[in-house]
Amino acid sequence: MLSLTNSLIPTKYEVELTIEPSRANFRGFLRVFLTKxxxxxxxxxxxxxxxxxxxxxxxxAKIGDKSLTVTCNRQVGVIQFQAExxxxxxxxxxxxxxxxxxxxxxKIHSIKTFQDFTRGIFKTNFMDPDxxxxxxYVVATHGQPGFAKMMVPCIDEINHKAQFQLTINxxxxxxVVSNTPMVSQSAPGPQSTLKKVRFGTTPLxxxxxxxxxxxxxxxxxxxxxxxxxxxxxxxxxxxxxELATFGLDTVCEFLPALQEMFQVEYPLKKLDFALVPFLSxxxxxxFGLVTVQQGxxxxxxxxxxxATTRGQVQQLVVHELVHQWMGNxxxxxxxxxxWFNEAFATWCACEILSVTTxxxxxSSQEYLQQLNSSxxxxxxxxxxxxxxxxHKSTIVQTSDAVDPHSYTKGIAIIRSLQRCIGPKxxxxxxxxxxxxxxxxxRGIKPSEIWNYFGQLLKSANIANFMFSWTQTASFPVxxxxxxxxxxxxxxxxxxxxxxxxxxxxxxxxxxxARLPDGSMDEKHVLMTDRSLTLTYPTIVFNSDVQGxxxxxxxxxxxxxxxxxGLVSGxxxxxxxxxxxxxxxxxxxxxxxxxxxxxxxxxxxxxxIASRVELEMFPKYYHGLSLGLTILQQFEVSILRFGSDKNxxxxxxxxxxxxxxxxxxxNDFQNGKYEFHQLHTMSQVLSAGKSxxxxxxxxxxxxxxxxxxxxxxxxxxxxxxxxxxxxxQNSSLKHWxxxxxxxxxxxxxxxxxxxxxxxxxxxxxxxxxxxxxxLELVRKVLNYVLTNFDVDGSERALFGLSYNAKYSYxxxxxxxxxxxxxxxHFDKWAQKSVLDDSRNTQRLRNTLMAISVVVFEMWQxxxxxxxxxxxxxxxxxGKGLRIAEIWASVKRSNVPKMIIYQGLLGF
Numbered sequence: 003m004l005s006l007t008n009s010l011i012p013t014k015y016e017v018e019l020t021i022e023p024s025r026a027n028f029r030g031f032l033r034v035f036l037t038k039x040x041x042x043x044x045x046x047x048x049x050x051x052x053x054x055x056x057x058x059x060x061x062x063a064k065i066g067d068k069s070l071t072v073t074c075n076r077q078v079g080v081i082q083f084q085a086e087x088x089x090x091x092x093x094x095x096x097x098x099x100x101x102x103x104x105x106x107x108x109k110i111h112s113i114k115t116f117q118d119f120t121r122g123i124f125k126t127n128f129m130d131p132d133x134x135x136x137x138x139y140v141v142a143t144h145g146q147p148g149f150a151k152m153m154v155p156c157i158d159e160i161n162h163k164a165q166f167q168l169t170i171n172x173x174x175x176x177x178v179v180s181n182t183p184m185v186s187q188s189a190p191g192p193q194s195t196l197k198k199v200r201f202g203t204t205p206l207x208x209x210x211x212x213x214x215x216x217x218x219x220x221x222x223x224x225x226x227x228x229x230x231x232x233x234x235x236x237x238x239x240x241x242x243x244e245l246a247t248f249g250l251d252t253v254c255e256f257l258p259a260l261q262e263m264f265q266v267e268y269p270l271k272k273l274d275f276a277l278v279p280f281l282s283x284x285x286x287x288x289f290g291l292v293t294v295q296q297g298x299x300x301x302x303x304x305x306x307x308x309a310t311t312r313g314q315v316q317q318l319v320v321h322e323l324v325h326q327w328m329g330n331x332x333x334x335x336x337x338x339x340x341w342f343n344e345a346f347a348t349w350c351a352c353e354i355l356s357v358t359t360x361x362x363x364x365s366s367q368e369y370l371q372q373l374n375s376s377x378x379x380x381x382x383x384x385x386x387x388x389x390x391x392x393h394k395s396t397i398v399q400t401s402d403a404v405d406p407h408s409y410t411k412g413i414a415i416i417r418s419l420q421r422c423i424g425p426k427x428x429x430x431x432x433x434x435x436x437x438x439x440x441x442x443x444r445g446i447k448p449s450e451i452w453n454y455f456g457q458l459l460k461s462a463n464i465a466n467f468m469f470s471w472t473q474t475a476s477f478p479v480x481x482x483x484x485x486x487x488x489x490x491x492x493x494x495x496x497x498x499x500x501x502x503x504x505x506x507x508x509x510x511x512x513x514x515a516r517l518p519d520g521s522m523d524e525k526h527v528l529m530t531d532r533s534l535t536l537t538y539p540t541i542v543f544n545s546d547v548q549g550x551x552x553x554x555x556x557x558x559x560x561x562x563x564x565x566x567g568l569v570s571g572x573x574x575x576x577x578x579x580x581x582x583x584x585x586x587x588x589x590x591x592x593x594x595x596x597x598x599x600x601x602x603x604x605x606x607x608x609x610i611a612s613r614v615e616l617e618m619f620p621k622y623y624h625g626l627s628l629g630l631t632i633l634q635q636f637e638v639s640i641l642r643f644g645s646d647k648n649x650x651x652x653x654x655x656x657x658x659x660x661x662x663x664x665x666x667x668n669d670f671q672n673g674k675y676e677f678h679q680l681h682t683m684s685q686v687l688s689a690g691k692s693x694x695x696x697x698x699x700x701x702x703x704x705x706x707x708x709x710x711x712x713x714x715x716x717x718x719x720x721x722x723x724x725x726x727x728x729x730q731n732s733s734l735k736h737w738x739x740x741x742x743x744x745x746x747x748x749x750x751x752x753x754x755x756x757x758x759x760x761x762x763x764x765x766x767x768x769x770x771x772x773x774x775x776l777e778l779v780r781k782v783l784n785y786v787l788t789n790f791d792v793d794g795s796e797r798a799l800f801g802l803s804y805n806a807k808y809s810y811x812x813x814x815x816x817x818x819x820x821x822x823x824x825x826h827f828d829k830w831a832q833k834s835v836l837d838d839s840r841n842t843q844r845l846r847n848t849l850m851a852i853s854v855v856v857f858e859m860w861q862x863x864x865x866x867x868x869x870x871x872x873x874x875x876x877x878x879g880k881g882l883r884i885a886e887i888w889a890s891v892k893r894s895n896v897p898k899m900i901i902y903q904g905l906l907g908f
């Protein structure tokens with residue numbers, strides 16, 4: 003690294019660029035101020051130095067009036083500057099800064115599509131709306147991770163910080179913005195057609211944060227009142243910049259909140275957002291000049307009417323604002339820490355948004371899904387620790403330096419530490435750290451943050467906590483049991499299967515234990531050893547899913563306490579969700595599934611159905627929705643490996659009582675129903691389709707689907723209404739009515755809120771096969787046969803798969819389907835292997851989809867499908883992939899078999 007080995011190191015770059023976008027190149031003049039590099043052990047006998055430069059041609063280099071010899075190593079992107087007359091030419095001046103003047107030429111990259119890679123200085127031309135000619139331009143920069151060296155000779159390393167001062171010569175009509183405010187602008191002189199725009203000097207910053215944007219730009223602006231004065235904020239775009247008003251409003255709302263959070267003044271005198279047509283990294287947090295791919299912030303009012311879209315815009319903008327402090331003012335000494343830089347910015351944005359808007363991001367479906375997906379990925383034997391995955395041999399673009407999994411995990415770890423320390427103490431420590439000027443002057447390591455926190459708060463556990471979670475792969479499972487009234491805890495690293503021999507190192511595990519009265523346990527906050535015994539009762543660990551781990555409750559007494567907490571209201575909404583989330587992770591996993599998990603799940607669901615008051619349901623809808631999803635997995639396991647006559651009493655003991663807990667309105671227009679409530683109601687209807695009371699309600703709703711009024715039913719329950727209606731359908735007349743909806747739903751689409759006619763047709767098609775009437779089963783099969791060449795026709799079989807073991811005497815539905823499938827398979831296969839045309843591929847995909855549905859019906863008779871697939875692959879070749887499909891189906895159904903065996907008590 004030049005910052006470590008170079009004899010001299012830059013302290014300031016004064017850059018003057020001449021940019022005419024109609025030309026392929028730009029001209030540059032650099033005055034660079036160099037001083038001794040004390041890291042390199044340099045002596046006074048200095049004869050030269052090096053700078054990074056890529057796609058740059060140096061025309062001259064001088065110290066005063068003395069020329070330097072220039073050698074370019076294009077392979078490694080380094081330019082070497084050497085004194086022509088020996089060391090004295092430089093060494094005499096080493097008591098002060100060495101000033102070197104460099105003239106050079108660089109390349110302006112032309113970007114025309116989203117596939118083009120933005121780097122260095124790049125341009126895009128676009129049509130002038132007045133003339134119709136494509137002679138308008140926007141020129142922008144992208145310096146991260148190592149593209150500053152395409153703009154200016156520099157030490158282009160993240161651990162090197164220096165000041166930048168920019169002057170740009172360009173067309174008079176162009177708007178020009180950079181990191182700092184403009185300090186002067188002069189009109190073209192008699193010998194030039196270009197104006198000169200000069201900007202102020204930046205604070206110390208890494209070269210990757212240097213940037214500018216110029217061109218035919220329009221702007222909107224505002225001033226943000228801050229204690230130090232009003233800060234000008236502007237948004238620039240090539241067109242329709244007024245569509246960025248919501249982004250501008252977001253800056254005005256949240257920038258003061260961030261300054262208050264950090265207790266450090268915003269580091270610059272202005273803030274600009276440049277919205278450009280193309281940008282490979284979506285957004286780049288250049289100091290004082292954030293660049294964003296315009297499609298993310300130029301949004302029509304109709305798009306911003308959606309709360310999710312507004313939330314995404316706010317999170318993007320606030321994320322980039324956080325970087326002005328963490329990432330820019332405080333920067334890091336290696337790209338391997340980029341995971342922390344990005345994770346911190348997102349954590350901080352979500353925290354600020356949650357506190358300011360009152361809408362808790364940490365309980366959002368999006369975050370919880372990301373967290374659960376990360377845990378699932380982290381459970382694999384191949385998963386590395388954050389530190390391991392951060393070591394990259396090659397970083398071509400920013401995305402190469404950030405592992406998405408480490409980023410998501412990093413957000414969870416930072417949040418976990420904050421909640422463990424306490425939000426107030428964490429904030430105070432962060433403010434103190436951010437105010438330390440010594441950390442502004444150089445690139446730091448994240449460990450320096452935690453060491454500082456530990457010293458300030460007098461706790462070695464803070465640094466140890468972050469070391470534990472970043473150095474160790476996977477996550478812990480906290481095993482909880484009750485013995486003689488005491489709560490026994492043991493932690494073990496999550497196993498990635500039988501062959502996982504990774505060392506089982508104890509983590510610094512935050513317990514987040516909730517007590518029976520609903521309060522949090524403050525006696526035991528952090529578990530650092532393998533085991534721990536608590537002499538007092540607890541009802542749940544990892545409350546509000548604040549920690550990055552799973553909890554396995556392994557005693558009946560654990561579930562008794564849990565159920566008592568549900569009835570008393572001591573559990574929070576996310577407590578119940580967390581319990582079910584972890585059970586979902588254990589069930590179907592031969593390493594973890596225990597009988598206690600199955601019994602506990604059913605006990606909790608029965609408690610909610612029979613003992614919890616209806617008024618308390620709103621806080622439990624989120625968890626209950628997930629619990630019923632797991633119950634559906636039980637149902638599928640029984641269908642695949644058991645009998646249609648054996649439901650283990652779920653409908654009578656859980657679904658029926660739950661159904662009777664709800665108030666089922668005549669229509670949903672006059673009530674407020676949140677997503678998880680509607681999802682739960684839909685699950686109850688679908689699971690209770692054999693109950694006469696459920697059928698009665700769904701018959702009423704089905705009539706509303708057909709007759710209205712408008713927006714009378716929410717989209718979330720339509721699938722269940724159709725499923726129940728189809729299941730009880732034995733009339734050809736009624737079946738045809740359902741079938742017609744699958745062909746055209748235009749006339750009824752206004753009756754269901756949130757669904758298009760096409761989406762309604764898809765739901766109708768996917769539920770048309772739930773009838774158990776043999777006549778109607780054959781109608782469904784005939785539909786698929788006659789529409790084999792229509793995309794998605796196999797969806798009509800979904801209901802038949804569900805009722806596969808329904809019997810007609812000695813024959814089941816799946817026998818009828820198998821006879822039909824084998825009768826027509828060869829004809830379908832012949833069409834599917836004709837050639838590699840698009841039409842043939844489409845037919846092949848349909849056959850594969852039909853095969854999956856049929857094979858799943860015979861999971862308990864694998865020898866039948868083994869014989870069939872061997873014969874068909876021998877006849878039609880591997881191109882049909884029939885054996886591969888069967889192998890995939892068998893693998894995917896192993897968890898269902900394990901669950902079924904658990905239900906039987908194996």
